[in-house]
Amino acid sequence: MYKIIVFLIIFTASFIKYVNAQPTFKPVSQYRAPSIDYSKLYQRKEDGVSFFKKVLSIIKNPIPEKDDVALERTDNFLYSGPTSVSQDMLQIAENIREDFSETYFGTSLPPSIGPVILYFEPSDTEDSNLTWTIDDPQRKFHTIWLKCSPQRIHGACAHEMTHALLATRYPNQITPLFTEAIATLHDDPKRIKIYNDLLQYWSRSKNFPPWERLFQPQNIPNKDKAGYGAAHILARYLLNHTPIDKPQLNDAGDPATPEQILVMFAANSYHPGQKNTNELPIFNAVKFNEALQKYYDIKDIQELVTRLNNYIRERGAYQNPKN
């Protein structure tokens, strides 16, 4: 009996350790209105288990130091990176493309619309990922560079693919603030923690993000974590405050989810820049306020700023009971 109890204790402890050691890839559903099944973002229903296994197999099997570089082509991707993970990487990218199109537009993108060149370079020390969306009539592909540890692949690919998909459906219509806002919803827990730390800092100090400046079209530098944090909070706020009595229709003609309304607002609140150029959308207060009223029942940008700061004040206080 004694041996059985000891065995059970050791088994339970090992199991908990094993489960905790697995990456969870949990989307930030806790911040969002419960309108859709977020597990679908990461596990397609029909092959959820095999997809999860693919992600795990990349993480668990170290990539050989001297791996060949593969060049693989599908309808939607051209992959360049270690041969040993080429099929798994392509499958992950294809799943993200399909799931995110459904999530943000309500319908799948047809094959080969907005194709992506996907470079992957494994690195245990660096975490730098980048998307260069099509910004020139000569360019036929978006380009994504992932240089990160295998553990970061899924979050990094999901973040960067969000940029590519938004630029495909709404070229030059969405400012960097909003594409980052939406992309950060798919960041890994380490980055989400940074955004939560910023939220608490802004809440405690009452030094709120410079919203009026942030709403002006501008790029957010890669190292500007505060810029990403503000963008993330903006997305969380809007997702949680979608009016339920003002239904909008998505690309499939169905009632839009909060995610789809967020994208529609982002795409229709600025005057578009010139298509397929690197020109950013153009801010115009009248247009921005009209979109705020249409999608969120918010009177104008000043009211939005007041609401965002109140949200930071409340959420920051909520997350820090000592405050």
Ligand SMILES: [Zn+2]
């Ligand atoms: Zn980004």
